[in-house]
Amino acid sequence: xxxxxxxxxxxxxxxxxxxxxxxxxxxxxxxxxxxxxxxxxxxxxxxxxxxxxxxxxxxxxxxxxxxxxxxxxxxxxxxxxxxxxxxxxxxxxxxxxxxxxxxxxxxxxx
Amino acid sequence: xxxxxxxxxxxxxxxxxxxxxxxxxxxxxxxxxxxxxxxxxxxxxxxxxxxxxxxxxxxxxxxxxxxxxxxxxxxxxxxxxxxxxxxxxxxxxxxxxxxxxxxxxxxxxxxxxxxx
Numbered sequence: 001x002x003x004x005x006x007x008x009x010x011x012x013x014x015x016x017x018x019x020x021x022x023x024x025x026x027x028x029x030x031x032x033x034x035x036x037x038x039x040x041x042x043x044x045x046x047x048x049x050x051x052x053x054x055x056x057x058x059x060x061x062x063x064x065x066x067x068x069x070x071x072x073x074x075x076x077x078x079x080x081x082x083x084x085x086x087x088x089x090x091x092x093x094x095x096x097x098x099x100x101x102x103x104x105x106x107x108x109x110x
Numbered sequence: 111x112x113x114x115x116x117x118x119x120x121x122x123x124x125x126x127x128x129x130x131x132x133x134x135x136x137x138x139x140x141x142x143x144x145x146x147x148x149x150x151x152x153x154x155x156x157x158x159x160x161x162x163x164x165x166x167x168x169x170x171x172x173x174x175x176x177x178x179x180x181x182x183x184x185x186x187x188x189x190x191x192x193x194x195x196x197x198x199x200x201x202x203x204x205x206x207x208x209x210x211x212x213x214x215x216x217x218x219x220x221x222x223x224x225x226x
Contacts, residue, residue, distance in 0.1 A: 041199055041220040048214055088152055100152030
């Protein structure tokens with residue numbers, strides 16, 4: 001059964017800190033790993049990763065995938081209070097559905 | 111529309127009542143998904159449509175849950191005889207449905223269902 005484990009489950013930092021969120025997975029027929037930011041309710045799409053070693057970057061956020069070791073990381077540099085959210089990294093395997101972990105709740109204090 | 115919309119945003123039901131939750135996907139999106147998110151958990155898959163065809167309903171927790179998308183656009187998730195354990199946020203997502211690895215699901219704001 002496909003599975004995602006995120007760590008840490010919760011993280012509190014101060015503005016300006018750099019954080020790394022971890023996502024490990026088990027999947028048959030891997031197709032993609034996605035990162036979403038969830039504030040309040042709607043998960044907002046950040047990145048889609050399909051190949052190992054290729055960094056995706058958007059402003060202060062970046063992510064990379066390691067298909068050999070079955071994990072991905074999301075880095076956020078110079079954190080801001082607006083980065084406070086739950087970060088989700090679902091995987092897409094042999095079917096169309098996304099399989100989620102519990103997410104990492106990031107709190108950035110001023 | 112510009113994004114996925116869902117209604118109502120909040121629903122309070124008494125135990126035993128039937129509820130209907132609506133999802134309007136992004137215009138032209140072929141695929142539509144429903145997920146259930148309990149408090150403090152990640153979303154869990156319920157069901158998936160491609161156009162009007164329900165191709166996967168393996169995540170529906172019981173026969174009290176029913177989803178439809180009769181014209182291949184708007185979808186309705188119906189829960190009959192609601193129970194307290196049905197309390198959750200119900201998220202709808204849509205995607206283009208293009209074959210391959212890179213089809214991205216875009217989520218709506220969800221409906222928070224509280225069953226008293």
